[in-house]
Amino acid sequence: MTTSSSVIKLQQLALDPNIPINELLSNAYVIALKLDINDFSAWCQKELHGYQEDDQIPAYRIFRGNMYASDSSGYKPVVLSGENAEYYEMKIIRDAITNLQSLKSTNESQILLKLDPEIEKFFIEKFTQDDRQRFSRLGLTNNPYYDLVAPTYMPVLAISKAQIEHVFVIIRNTILNWSLSLEKQGILGNGLIFTKQEKQMTQHVNYNIGNVGNMANHNDNSTINQTSTNTVQVIKGDFNSLASKLKDYGVEETDIQDLRNVIDVTPTPTSSDELGEGVTNWLGKMSLKALKGSLKVGKDVAMGVLVEAITTYYCG
Incomplete structure (x- = not known):
């Protein structure tokens, strides 16, 4: 086993918590690209540069939190009930991993996220309507200054910082397990050079990268669905x-x-x-x-x- 092996070096990077996650992903991307492992290289690319609207999103990038309404006096919890509560308290983050790194670096235990535009618009209208009804019962909406003094609420979703940190754990473990699978099949590489035999052996590599396989095919499936519907x-x-x-x-x-x-x-x-x-x-x-x-x-x-x-x- 030689230290010039890029696969062994990738394992060392994955085990070192001080190595920036984007550096780890970049190294994994190059190896996957050279070995023609397209689903893995596609996953690395999406993590590095962000997911598009029509990409399938892995489960670890779907966050759950609690909704708050912010105004000039601070944040007030919003109590949600009914069958749609779970949907409103979910947030998909498609951003590049470097943006998640910024969120991870905060000293706060909770992170406030903007809601998706259609959900944000829905709750702003609902907050405004509820306030108007409440003030109407007090006879205050007829006041010509009502619109100037009425509170304006902005909905936000508070998630735990631990959920962001979990993303980094999953990425490191995924890359580590993938590199171990490569080594098990005798795929080590001399620097970044891989033999023809090593490239052929990748078909025998077993690894679990969650939704990555589905993401690689998502655009094709989407086209088929659009045609049929x-x-x-x-x-x-x-x-x-x-x-x-x-x-x-x-x-x-x-x-x-x-x-x-x-x-x-x-x-x-x-x-x-x-x-x-x-x-x-x-x-x-x-x-x-x-x-x-x-x-x-x-x-x-x-x-x-x-x-x-x-x-x-x-x-x-």
């Missing part, structure tokens, strides 16, 4: 056509009926920005199901395609 067109005002489209996306019959019941009692909107609380809650429920793999579309595209279908039903 485009066969059904939503017609303005025709709920049956909307139902057919939703079935194509994997939405269950009971959920489609729930949406029909909501639509029956919801004023007709003129754009996707005015779908109403009932429809927005239903969309949150569907996004949670997509996150758990219950739909034929992933969580990252579920909200977009469902909103498009419902908006087409309303507005054409």
Whole structure:
């Protein structure tokens, strides 16, 4: 065993907690690229540069926390209940690993994150509506200065710093186990040079990198899904056509009926920005199901395609 082996050096880097995670990933990326192990090199690239909207996100990058509403006086906890609470208290971080390193370096035990835009907008409107109703009961909304003095709340999600640190542990362990699997098969490399035989031996390497294999194929699967679901067109005002489209996306019959019941009692909107609380809650429920793999579309595209279908039903 020679110290010039890049695989052995990678193990040493993975075992050294002082080695920056981006340096470790860069070394693993080069080795995977030279060995033509495409799924592993793709994973390293995504961790180094960030995940795109249509990428499948590994479970360790889905964070759970508690929602707070911030105003000039500080942060107030928001108590969530109902079937959508879990969805609202989740946050996917797609950022490059260096950005997570900045979060990890904070001295605080909790980290405050901005919500996804559609969830943030929903709660800002809800906070404003709740305040207006409360002040209305006191007869204060008729005051000409109400809009100037009314509190403005911004929702944020507080997650534990330990969840961020967990990401770094998983990445180090994944790279370490992968390099050990390479060594077990006799794939060591002379510096960064690998023989033809070593490259051929990679097909016998067993390793577990979670969702990496699925991520490498996600774009192809997404294209197939889009092709198959485009066969059904939503017609303005025709709920049956909307139902057919939703079935194509994997939405269950009971959920489609729930949406029909909501639509029956919801004023007709003129754009996707005015779908109403009932429809927005239903969309949150569907996004949670997509996150758990219950739909034929992933969580990252579920909200977009469902909103498009419902908006087409309303507005054409």
